[in-house]
Amino acid sequence: MPIHHFFTRGVVFSHRDFVKSLDDVERHFEPGHYTAYLYTGRGPSSGSMHIGHVIPFLLTKYLQDALGLPLVIQITDDEKFLFRDVPFEGQKAEEVISNNIKDIIAFGFNPRTTFIFRNTDYMGEMYKTILPLQRCMTGSSVKNTFGLTDSDNIGKFAFPATQAAPCFSSAFARVLNHSKERPMRCIIPCAIDQDPFFVLTRSAAPRMKRLPPALLHTKFLPALKGLTHKMSSSAEQNGVITLHDTDRQVQKKLRKAFSGGSGTLEEMRTSGANLDVDVAFQFLRFFCPDEALFAHVAQAYGTGGMNSGEVKDLAAETVIKYVMTEWRARREKVTDEDVEHFTSIRNILI
Numbered sequence: 232m233p234i235h236h237f238f239t240r241g242v243v244f245s246h247r248d249f250v251k252s253l254d255d256v257e258r259h260f261e262p263g264h265y266t267a268y269l270y271t272g273r274g275p276s277s278g279s280m281h282i283g284h285v286i287p288f289l290l291t292k293y294l295q296d297a298l299g300l301p302l303v304i305q306i307t308d309d310e311k312f313l314f315r316d317v318p319f320e321g322q323k324a325e326e327v328i329s330n331n332i333k334d335i336i337a338f339g340f341n342p343r344t345t346f347i348f349r350n351t352d353y354m355g356e357m358y359k360t361i362l363p364l365q366r367c368m369t370g371s372s373v374k375n376t377f378g379l380t381d382s383d384n385i386g387k388f389a390f391p392a393t394q395a396a397p398c399f400s401s402a403f404a405r406v407l408n409h410s411k412e413r414p415m416r417c418i419i420p421c422a423i424d425q426d427p428f429f430v431l432t433r434s435a436a437p438r439m440k441r442l443p444p445a446l447l448h449t450k451f452l453p454a455l456k457g458l459t460h461k462m463s464s465s466a467e468q469n470g471v472i473t474l475h476d477t478d479r480q481v482q483k484k485l486r487k488a489f490s491g492g493s494g495t496l497e498e499m500r501t502s503g504a505n506l507d508v509d510v511a512f513q514f515l516r517f518f519c520p521d522e523a524l525f526a527h528v529a530q531a532y533g534t535g536g537m538n539s540g541e542v543k544d545l546a547a548e549t550v551i552k553y554v555m556t557e558w559r560a561r562r563e564k565v566t567d568e569d570v571e572h573f574t575s576i577r578n579i580l581i
């Protein structure tokens with residue numbers, strides 16, 4: 232399988248122990264026994280994921296296919312309740328969470344080897360892994376890492392141990408067939424904002440005599456408003472494209488994106504665009520897998536041979552073609568039964 236452009240274009244820009252984890256993947260105890268698994272997650276705070284959220288999921292899907300690993304996906308309905316006051320109960324909450332899970336399934340994860348779990352449902356299975364983690368994390372380390380204050384609710388102080396627990400296969404006694412003698416290395420694809428959770432986890436791991444999780448960090452997809460803004464659903468005003476936008480909406484939103492092209496058409500022709508700050512060009516960096524096309528735009532736009540309107544339209548086409556078209560086709564087919572299957576507690580190694 233060819234290397235993903237996320238690796239060659241600096242979208243994946245740092246890691247912790249990823250090389251070690253690849254050695255683990257290659258080291259088989261016996262056929263059918265896995266030495267590593269993938270772990271990623273989502274905090275279901277709004278009805279629809281934006282296309283920034285898509286990046287770690289696309290990376291995870293690539294790694295699942297390339298490395299043939301089992302995958303666990305944590306849905307942190309508890310986190311959103313504690314940090315953002317988003318309800319975890321009631322019909323509306325059920326709908327939001329179920330739709331988020333359907334959106335995730337539609338990335339095409341392997342139904343046999345993928346387990347999706349919602350914290351408020353799966354807590355009992357993880358609790359024996361959470362307890363030693365809670366004992367290893369001090370109030371002051373959590374407070375300093377996440378900028379909490381004494382007036383924050385105590386759930387916020389406890390939550391990091393809940394996001395840490397899936398880093399250890401003991402949290403999946405029935406799902407990963409955990410045994411103490413054969414620990415599995417956890418590999419986490421995520422954007423850089425999630426790293427603080429795993430810094431705490433990695434420092435707890437040796438004290439718990441466990442393998443520390445490995446991480447692959449992606450950059451943040453910028454908001455349409457510009458690179459100094461992050462694309463985030465709690466900052467809609469900065470410009471967000473959601474997975475459920477229509478082609479027309481994607482096009483319209485991208486046309487308003489912050490441009491690195493200077494002033495008039497004439498000026499753009501002579502001085503070219505500043506690609507580093509141009510949002511549409513950055514979208515091509517993230518989403519256009521066609522190396523020749525990407526190189527052509529970099530050259531032409533950077534030297535005035537293309538204007539920002541053309542690049543914005545190309546970025547919209549790219550998002551529609553490579554992020555949305557196949558995803559939409561799969562999403563239409565995802566049923567409540569699929570959600571039931573992906574979330575059922577079962578051995579995903581057989």
Ligand code: TYM
Nearest residue numbers: 271272273274283284286287305421422425450451452462
């Ligand atoms: P959440 O729902 O905020 O984000 C889901 C995933 O999307 C990444 N992300 C982005 N990536 C690129 N560009 C952006 N603009 C952007 N915005 C968000 C996040 O880094 C994340 O990978 N606490 C987590 C849920 C979680 C989790 C995990 C995530 C639980 N366990 C393990 C990753 C790995 C959260 O609220 O994610």
